Amino acid sequence: MTKERLYLFDTTLRDGAQTTGVEFSFEDKIAIAGLLDGLGLDYIEGGYPGANVVDTALFSEKRTTNAQFVAFGMTRRAGRSVENDPGIADLVNCSADAVCYVSKAWDHQVKLALGISTKENLKSLAESVAAAVSKGKEAFVDCEHFFDGYKANRAYALDCVRTALGAGARWVVLCDTNGGTMPSEIEEIVADVLSVAPGDRLGIHAHDDTGQAVANSLAAVRAGVRQIQGTLNGLGERCGNANLVTLIPTLVLKPVFAEKFETGITPERLQTLTHVSRAFDEFLNRAPNRQAPYVGAAAFATKAGIHASAIAKDPSTYEHVAPESVGNERAIMVSQQAGKSNLLTALKRFGIAMDKTDPLLDKLLRQVKEREARGYSYDGAEASFYLLTRKLLGTLPSFFDVTSYRTAIERRHNARGDLVTVCEAVVKIDVDGEMLMSVAEGNGPVNALDLAMRKDLGKYSARIDDLELVDYKVRILDGGTGAVTRVLIESRDASGERWFTVGVSPNIVDASFEALYESFTYKLMKMDS
């Protein structure tokens, strides 16, 4: 059976740029366009030439190799001809392969927001599309407020679709602009739109205001639409756009779609999806969502003991797709609820083989549970778990020992009378019997300790050059300042590996020190092996 082609359209750089707190520079946009282009998408919308200097400069060249590069903009203004509208000129003369016009499809909005007649709106739409087509560009029409417009005035909404296609638009995109439409409504309305347009000329643009942008996009495909618009990691205004990172594996891996449709995403490209999603978050300088479908760090993580033993027998027990297919991996957590099979799986990841009946395994399980009762959590701190195991096995090298440390934080008036806070740390470190002492100032006690420890680790100093602390999390385990504090530190080095270590103490500085010390030890150990 020949499969039907489904087209994927990314609007991260245009609609995604509407996200609160997100702003893309010229260089950002070029880099992200490259990331998207490698994924195998069909269309990449870069922005709105003429609206700002970044986007105008962006469209001076085509920025994609595989995908069609799309420019977004408005239809011609009322009272102007397309020839005399500078907005239209920017769009049709730029280096984009295609132009996507936004056009209101809700009669109420046309009158309220644009203040023009519904007829004038259709005329503007038709002439604008024709202007792009005459310049050899593919034309898209984003029918804004399509579903709400359809409910209010079906005839006008369908007129918009008809007009766009009649003027030569390759695609008419049905937009759920407010994001409030239900999947069942999408299916019904799309089925009706098919009476005026073939499905392979229709697209869907969904928003996540009821948490159903993905479901709405898939409902539209089931109903007949053949193009999907979305963004990386669901970026977008309010609750975001349809998340392409979630949609893509569903379309490619789930039989109900995979048996019927094909996309530009090859199995090899699909395996880069987890990387692309996380790299994009790095780009935005935000922590990736651990619970993200398919690509989240927890997407294939199991905590419960009973589940873990079932997974060991047959992964399909708790995995709906193979984690490797999207470039992710299975993670079986070590936690209070852990049983032996969790531990064995975790050990295997570190290349440690142990028999189920080994008394050391019982001892390890007891230690883990005892430490978790004191506030440790190995769920997110696998490097600390690894160190604990190596210690128990007697294979943890002793690199260095911090025999004592002292930190002081002082807030006082300086010579100029300004109130300043200064912070200093002193560490005494024993490296193979050699006693080293260092002092450093930092902007906080943990930073000062980190800097002091790095200052002189004797023969190990060179080995930790590329060690970098990336994140630091604090959790107070019971209320009040007298409670136990758990600190989780995330580190990375030049190899790109990231690892997590944990420390627990009633004293926040001491808990931080423990996690810091373990991170250093882990780094030295991995350089050793």
Place this chain on the structure above:
Amino acid sequence: MTKERLYLFDTTLRDGAQTTGVEFSFEDKIAIAGLLDGLGLDYIEGGYPGANVVDTALFSEKRTTNAQFVAFGMTRRAGRSVENDPGIADLVNCSADAVCYVSKAWDHQVKLALGISTKENLKSLAESVAAAVSKGKEAFVDCEHFFDGYKANRAYALDCVRTALGAGARWVVLCDTNGGTMPSEIEEIVADVLSVAPGDRLGIHAHDDTGQAVANSLAAVRAGVRQIQGTLNGLGERCGNANLVTLIPTLVLKPVFAEKFETGITPERLQTLTHVSRAFDEFLNRAPNRQAPYVGAAAFATKAGIHASAIAKDPSTYEHVAPESVGNERAIMVSQQAGKSNLLTALKRFGIAMDKTDPLLDKLLRQVKEREARGYSYDGAEASFYLLTRKLLGTLPSFFDVTSYRTAIERRHNARGDLVTVCEAVVKIDVDGEMLMSVAEGNGPVNALDLAMRKDLGKYSARIDDLELVDYKVRILDGGTGAVTRVLIESRDASGERWFTVGVSPNIVDASFEALYESFTYKLMKMDS
């Protein structure tokens, strides 16, 4: 038309506890059960009595007032009678109103994971249900792997449903355990299940592995199911469970559901939803998801421009529901207007009346925005906001000034050779020109500072006797140890009032000191008035 009743079942404390990194204490569970109970849910599942000490203690009493309190557990073990199974005894004798048994509905899993015959599995199910019913409890059966099981062996999956109902179960819950089922498959399969069970005896339990847990739950309701299981903020293993915070407003506000169904969520309770969702995140010490449907800070936020002006003309332009209906608010990013009315509302709560046109209001808004840009957050720290306002108004008394402080944390070997951490704080305090100096030891720097400040506040000492710190939260605003730290301190006194203060600094001790100092000041001020 009479509406059909839809039942809402919360499993935050049971399935939600499977989330990586989440662990609930006994006190946590009681507090969260209270939060859920106030929302108007029908069933609250508290945990698994007998599985661990926390849950066993929890079920020694009923912990809900409105909702049915549900205990989760396994059906009886193979080779035992229900009378001789301690697990069953824990369930049927505890203080829960209802028992929810998990039972595998996929023949392959029964054999693989349980190693028993499919017949024995049904027998165990029937006897376990009967044991709960005979003790006067409502019985639920969670059919684990129901949808995958149905696809593999329809007859056996349906047998499980039939057996559970036959034994007297009030509800049979169809679980999409791996979370990989599509909404269209849910609809088809539920329609078939209706051939052996009425819809008002069926529930749906969905997971978000394809980003469609909400859509799957709603698809099941459309197909005939009358109970929905989910969690607060979609907590849960892997990608999480169906998010009740998203489902509830859809069911209550969207005509396709609201016209047909009723739930226990009144309009007044719905207005507390944003608060409940954010309070729960605070509880977990994690930042609320700004893009969360309905309740996110960005859910009704619009970046300035064409959209903002259209919203000013008619909110329905870009809002699918009214933000107030879920207790959220519209945020138009650069509009001073939105900010001012927020401030006026907050001021009114403290009994401060200010005119909209008062230039002090502009000044306050600028200060709040400037401080929030530096990392402060007054959302959860109303006492600090009150102090800021009083300072601006020139009505903040100067009680005492900490002219300097010094804390030292030292880890070293003591005389007996044990490694110990000691912590000391020295404060110099100016009370009306009198200089007081105190020193104290604490189990951490913040505790030591707190104790030193309390030691001698001169004439104010007696006034702070009943001041108590109840909680202390730390959030790192950017990654790494060099980042900015925000500390939130919760205090209370003998009057029962609780207040929150905030401090921000690159130095965690300094941020804590600021929040501590503000808490003392707030306490002194309220004693003054």
